[in-house]
Amino acid sequence: MPKAQEEDFLPLRDSVYNKLRQAILTGEYPPGERLMEVHLGDKLGVSRTPIREAIRMLELEGLVTMIPRKGAMVSQITEKNMSDVLEVRRALDILCVQLACERITSEGINELKKARDNFEKAVATNDNRIIAQADVEFHNVIIRATGNDRLISLEDSLSLPMYRYRYEYIKDSSGHDNLVKEHRKIVNAIEKRNPEAAASEAGEHIDNQRRSIMRQIRLEREEETMNALYGKRTIR
Amino acid sequence: MPKAQEEDFLPLRDSVYNKLRQAILTGEYPPGERLMEVHLGDKLGVSRTPIREAIRMLELEGLVTMIPRKGAMVSQITEKNMSDVLEVRRALDILCVQLACERITSEGINELKKARDNFEKAVATNDNRIIAQADVEFHNVIIRATGNDRLISLEDSLSLPMYRYRYEYIKDSSGHDNLVKEHRKIVNAIEKRNPEAAASEAGEHIDNQRRSIMRQIRLEREEETMNALYGKRTIR
DNA sequence: CCGTTTGTTTATGTATACAAAGTCAGAGGT
DNA sequence: ACCTCTGACTTTGTATACATAAACAAACGG
Numbered sequence: 103m104p105k106a107q108e109e110d111f112l113p114l115r116d117s118v119y120n121k122l123r124q125a126i127l128t129g130e131y132p133p134g135e136r137l138m139e140v141h142l143g144d145k146l147g148v149s150r151t152p153i154r155e156a157i158r159m160l161e162l163e164g165l166v167t168m169i170p171r172k173g174a175m176v177s178q179i180t181e182k183n184m185s186d187v188l189e190v191r192r193a194l195d196i197l198c199v200q201l202a203c204e205r206i207t208s209e210g211i212n213e214l215k216k217a218r219d220n221f222e223k224a225v226a227t228n229d230n231r232i233i234a235q236a237d238v239e240f241h242n243v244i245i246r247a248t249g250n251d252r253l254i255s256l257e258d259s260l261s262l263p264m265y266r267y268r269y270e271y272i273k274d275s276s277g278h279d280n281l282v283k284e285h286r287k288i289v290n291a292i293e294k295r296n297p298e299a300a301a302s303e304a305g306e307h308i309d310n311q312r313r314s315i316m317r318q319i320r321l322e323r324e325e326e327t328m329n330a331l332y333g334k335r336t337i338r
Numbered sequence: 339m340p341k342a343q344e345e346d347f348l349p350l351r352d353s354v355y356n357k358l359r360q361a362i363l364t365g366e367y368p369p370g371e372r373l374m375e376v377h378l379g380d381k382l383g384v385s386r387t388p389i390r391e392a393i394r395m396l397e398l399e400g401l402v403t404m405i406p407r408k409g410a411m412v413s414q415i416t417e418k419n420m421s422d423v424l425e426v427r428r429a430l431d432i433l434c435v436q437l438a439c440e441r442i443t444s445e446g447i448n449e450l451k452k453a454r455d456n457f458e459k460a461v462a463t464n465d466n467r468i469i470a471q472a473d474v475e476f477h478n479v480i481i482r483a484t485g486n487d488r489l490i491s492l493e494d495s496l497s498l499p500m501y502r503y504r505y506e507y508i509k510d511s512s513g514h515d516n517l518v519k520e521h522r523k524i525v526n527a528i529e530k531r532n533p534e535a536a537a538s539e540a541g542e543h544i545d546n547q548r549r550s551i552m553r554q555i556r557l558e559r560e561e562e563t564m565n566a567l568y569g570k571r572t573i574r
Numbered sequence: 575c576c577g578t579t580t581g582t583t584t585a586t587g588t589a590t591a592c593a594a595a596g597t598c599a600g601a602g603g604t
Numbered sequence: 605a606c607c608t609c610t611g612a613c614t615t616t617g618t619a620t621a622c623a624t625a626a627a628c629a630a631a632c633g634g
Contacts, residue, residue, distance in 0.1 A: 113406055113587065138615070149589040150616090151387075155394055162398040164488075170349055171595055171616060186488040193433040197426070252400075252422040256492075347595095349617065374585070385619040386586090407586060407625055 114148050119156040121146065126165050126176050127265050137166065137174040163259050177263075181319050184264065188312045191260050194253065195308050199300035201248040202292050210247045211293055217243045218289045225278045233278065234268045240285060244292070264315055271314040280310065350384050355392040357382065362401050362412050363501045373402065373410040399495050413499075417555050420500065424548045427496050430489065431544050435536035437484035438528050446483045447529055453479045454525045461514045469514065470504050476521060480528070503551045510550040520546070 122142070125131045137157060139150045146153070157174050160166040168174045177183075206214070217240040224236035238261075245257050264271075272278070284307045291300035358378075361367045373393060375386045382389070393410050396402040403413045413419075442450070453476040460472035474497075481493050508514070520543045527536035 115587085140615075143589095151588055151590090154616090155391065158391055158394050159398060162395060173616065183487075186486045189437070189486055190430070190433070190489050190492060193429050194426070197429040201425070250422045250425055251419075252426050252496075256426060260488075351617085376585075379619095387618055387620090390586090409585065 114152040115155040115159075118142075118146060118148060118152050119159050122156055122160060123165065123262075126160070127262065129266060131176050133176050133178045135176045137176065163262060165262065179263065179266075179319070181316065181323070184315060184319060185312075187260055187263055188308065188315070191257075192305060192308045192312075194257060194260065195304050196301045198245050198248050198253065198257065199288060199292060199304040200297040201250060201253075202244050203295045203297040203300050205249055206247040206292060206295075210243070214240075214243050214247070214289055214292065218285050221285055222282055225282055230269050230272050233272050237268075237272070237281070244288075247292075267315045267318050270318045271311055274314040274317075284310070350388040351391040351395075354378075354382060354384060354388050355395050358392055358396060359401065359498075362396070363498070365502060367412050369412050369414045371412045373412065399498060401498065415499065415502075415555065417552065417559070420551060420555060421548075423496055423499055424544065424551070427493070428541060428544045428548075430493060430496065431540050432537045434481050434484050434489065434493065435524060435528060435540040436533040437486060437489075438480050439531045439533040439536050441485055442483040442528060442531075446479070450476075450479050450483070450525055450528065454521050457521055458518055461518055466505050466508050469508050473504075473508065473517070480524070483528075500551055503554050506554045507547060507550040510553075516546065 122131075122137070131137070139153050139157075142153050143150050157166055157168070161168050161174065165177055166174050167177045202210075217236070221233070221236040221240050224232045227233070245254055248254070272281075284303065287303045288300060288307065291303055358367075358373070367373070375389045375393075378389050379386050393402055393404070397404050397410065401413055402410050404410045453472070457469070457472040457476050460468045463469070481490055484490070508517075520539065523539045524536060524543065527539055
C-alpha cells in the first residue's frame with residue numbers, strides 16, 4: 103500500500119500554535135480581539151485542549167494576554183511596549199555582532215557574504231516581501247554565528263512582535279540604500295573581527311529601525327483616533 | 339459578613355506551576371527526572387489538565403524539556419547552557435544599570451540605598467539564605483528602576499536557572515567583602531548617573547558570578563563522573 | 575543462543591463532560 | 605427614570621474518558 107501522505111506528525115497544539123501566531127502577525131486577529139476556545143476549536147476543527155495549550159504558549163511569548171476567568175485576547179501593541187522590546191533588542195543585537203566577531207568561522211563569513219549579496223539582489227527586485235525575507239535571513243546568519251542557543255531563541259521571540267511592521271520599515275527606508283549600506287558595514291566589521299565597529303553599526307541599524315517603527319505606530323494611533331471620532335468602519 | 343478567607347484564587351495551573359518550579363529549583367526534582375502527568379497529578383491531588391499546562395509554562399522558561407510522545411523531564415544543566423544564559427544576562431544586566439542611570443527617580447535612589455544597606459546587614463548575619471534574599475532584592479530594585487517591563491520579565495526568567503547555584507555563589511565570595519564592595523560601586527555609579535562606570539561595575543559583578551557558577555558546575559560534573567565510575571548511590 | 579516479532583503495559587495526545595465564575599439583560603421596585 | 609437584583613447564558617477551569625504511540629518483555633523461530 104502506497105500511503106501517500108508522509109506528513110509531518112507534529113502535535114495539534116503546535117499546528118494550532120503556528121496558525122494562531124500567523125493569524126496574529128498578519129493582523130487577521132487584530133490587537134484586542136478575544137480568542138475564545140470553543141470558537142477557535144470549531145474553526146480549526148480541534149477540541150479545546152490543543153487550543154488552550156497553544157494559547158498558553160502564545161501568552162508566554164507575549165503575543166496574547168490572558169485574564170483569569172476572563173479569557174485570552176491578542177495583546178495590545180502600545181508604543182511603550184514596542185519601545186521596551188526594541189530597547190532590549192538593541193542590547194542583544196549588539197551582543198550578537200560582538201560575539202559573531204569572536205566566533206564566526208570562515209564558512210560563516212562566506213555564508214554572511216552570501217546573505218548580504220542575496221539581500222542586495224532582493225533589493226533590486228523592489229518586491230518588499232522578498233526584501234523582508236532576505237533581511238530576516240541576513241540577521242539570522244549573524245545570530246546563528248554566535249553559537250548561543252539562548253540568544254538565538256530570545257532574538258527569535260523578540261523579533262516576533264514587530265514582524266507586523268517589517269513591511270513598512272522596508273518601504274520606509276528611502277530607496278533601501280541605507281539598508282544596503284548598513285548591512286555592508288556590518289559585514290565588513292565582522293569580517294575584520296572588529297567588535298567595536300560592529301557594535302556601533304548594529305546599534306545604528308536598530309536605531310533606524312526604531313525610528314521607522316515608532317513613526318508607523320504613531321500613524322496607526324492617529325488613524326484610530328480619527329476612526330473613534332468620525333465613526334469606525336468594520337474591520338473586515 | 340466577615341468572609342475570613344480573602345485568599346488569592348489563583349488557578350490550579352499556576353499553583354502547580356509554582357510548586358513544580360520550586361521543586362526543580364531546590365533540586366527535589368534533579369535534572370533528568372521524568373515528569374509524568376498522572377503521577378504528579380496524584381501527588382498534588384489534581385487532574386492532568388492543570389499539570390500539562392504548568393509543564394508547558396516551565397518548558398517555555400527552559401526549566402523543562404519536552405519530547406513529543408515521550409514526555410517531559412527536568413532540563414539538564416550543561417556548562418554550555420549556563421554559559422549561554424550568563425552571556426545574555428551580562429548584556430542585559432549592563433543594559434539595566436545604564437537605563438537605571440538615566441531613569442531612576444530620587445525615591446528610587448533612596449530605595450536602592452536602602453537595599454544596599456539591607457544587603458550589608460544581611461551579610462553581617464552570615465546566614466546565606468538571608469544574604470541571597472537581600473541580594474535578589476537589591477538587583478530587583480535596579481531592574482525595576484529601568485521601567486522596562488520586557489526587560490524586567492526577561493531578567494526574571496533568565497535568573498531562574500541559576501538560583502540553584504546562588505547559595506554556593508554567596509558562600510564562595512570570600513568573606514562577602516567583594517559583594518559588598520561591588521554593590522557599593524554600582525550604587526555610587528547609578529547615583530552619579532554615570533552609565534559608563536555603572537556598566538563596567540555591573541559587568542565585573544556578573545563576571546565574578548560567572549566564575550563562581552562555572553566552578554560549581556565543574557565540581558558537580560566531576561562528582562558525577564566519580565559516581566559513574568565507582569557506583570552511584572541512590573539519590574535519596 | 576540470538577534476533578525478530580508480537581502482545582501488553584504505560585504515558586501522552588485529544589476530546590468531551592461537568593462545575594463554577596463572570597456577564598448582561600430584563601423585570602421589578604423605589 | 606434609575607437602580608438593583610435575579611436568572612439565564614456564555615466562557616473558562618478542571619476532571620475524566622477514550623485513542624494512539626512508544627517501550628518493554630516474552631515467546632517464537634532460526
